[in-house]
Amino acid sequence: MAKRYLLGIVFCAAAFTNCKRTIPCKDHFITPAFIGFALSDLDSVIIRQFKKEGNFQQLIDTAILSFDTSYLKSISSNDTTFVLLNHISGQEKYIFPDHDWQLFIPSKNLTYSISAILSPKTESPCFKCSCWNPISSFTQNSQTIIPKINTIPHTGGDFYITYIHR
Numbered sequence: 001m002a003k004r005y006l007l008g009i010v011f012c013a014a015a016f017t018n019c020k021r022t023i024p025c026k027d028h029f030i031t032p033a034f035i036g037f038a039l040s041d042l043d044s045v046i047i048r049q050f051k052k053e054g055n056f057q058q059l060i061d062t063a064i065l066s067f068d069t070s071y072l073k074s075i076s077s078n079d080t081t082f083v084l085l086n087h088i089s090g091q092e093k094y095i096f097p098d099h100d101w102q103l104f105i106p107s108k109n110l111t112y113s114i115s116a117i118l119s120p121k122t123e124s125p126c127f128k129c130s131c132w133n134p135i136s137s138f139t140q141n142s143q144t145i146i147p148k149i150n151t152i153p154h155t156g157g158d159f160y161i162t163y164i165h166r
Contacts, residue, residue, distance in 0.1 A: 005154060006041070011158060017067045019132060021125075021126055022086065022123035022124060022125055022126065023123060023125075023126055023131075024121065024122075024123055025118060025121070025122045025123060025124055025131035025132055025133045026130075026131070026132055026133065026135055027096050027097050027098065027132075027133050028097075028132045028134065028135055028160055029085075029094035029095055029096050029117065029159075029164070030094075030095040030096075030106060030114065030117070030135065030138065030147065030159075030160045030161070030162050031083070031085070031095070031152065031159070031160065031161050031163045031165055032082070032083050032085075032095070032103055032112075032157045032161075032162050033080050033081070033082045033083075033152075033162065033163050033164065034080065034081045034082075034083065034105075034164050034166070035079055035166065036079055036166035037081060037105070037166050038166060039081065039107075040107070041077065041107050041108055041166070042081055042107075043066060043107060044064060044065065044066045044105075044106050044107065045064075045065045045083060045104070045105060045120040046062060046063070046064050046065070046102065046103070046104040046106065047061070047062070047063050047065065047085065047101065047102070047103055047104075048061070048062050048093075048101065048102040048103075048104065049099045049100075049101060050099060050100040050101065050115075051099065051100070052098060052099050052100055052101070052115075053100070053116070054100065056100060056102065056113060056115070060099065065083075065085070069146045075152060075153060075154055075155065080163075082152045082153075082161070083154075084152075084155070086099075086120050091143065095114060095117075095118035095162075096117075097118070097133075097138075097155060098113075098118035100113070100114065100115035100116075100117075101114040101115070102114070103115070103164070108166070111143055111166075112140065112141055113137070113139075113140065113142075114138055114139070114140050114162060114166050115139050116137075116138055116139040117135060117137075117138040118135070118137045118138065119133045119134065119135045119136065120133060120134065120135040120136065121133055122134070125142075135147050135160050138162070140162055145162065146158045147161070147162070148160075148166055
C-alpha cells in the first residue's frame with residue numbers, strides 16, 4: 001500500500017514538474033448567422049477562401065454548400081439561421097483567422113467579405129491543454145466588427161458569430 005502511495009506521489013510530482021512549459025492555443029473560428037433570410041434563400045452557400053491580406057485577388061479554394069448535402073448544417077432560431085460549416089474536401093473550412101473569406105448567396109446574388117481577422121496567438125500551461133486564441137476584431141464588408149462569443153441554440157457550444165443581414 002505504501003509503495004502505491006509513494007508511486008502516486010512520484011508520478012504527480014513528475015507531472016507537475018514537466019508542466020512548467022506552455023503550449024500554443026488553437027485558432028478559433030467564426031460562424032455565420034444569416035438574419036432575415038428564408039431557408040430557401042440559403043439553399044446554396046458558396047464559401048471562398050483567399051490569401052490573407054491579398055485584397056481578395058488570390059483565390060485558394062471554393063466550396064459549394066447546399067442543404068441536400070451533409071456539409072451544410074444549419075440551426076434556425078426566430079429569424080436567424082446559423083450555418084455550421086463542417087468538413088469539405090477533406091479539410092475543415094471554418095472561417096479561421098489564417099485567410100480572408102467570402103460567402104456568396106447565389107439565390108440573392110449577395111457576397112459578404114470577411115478579412116483582417118485579428119487573433120493574437122496565446123499560450124497556456126500544459127495542464128490546460130485545450131485553449132483557444134481570442135478573435136479581437138475582423139472586417140466584414142468594409143466594417144470593423146468586434147466579435148463576442150455567443151451561444152448557438154441547440155448546439156451546447158459558444159462561438160464567435162458574424163451576423164449577416166439580408
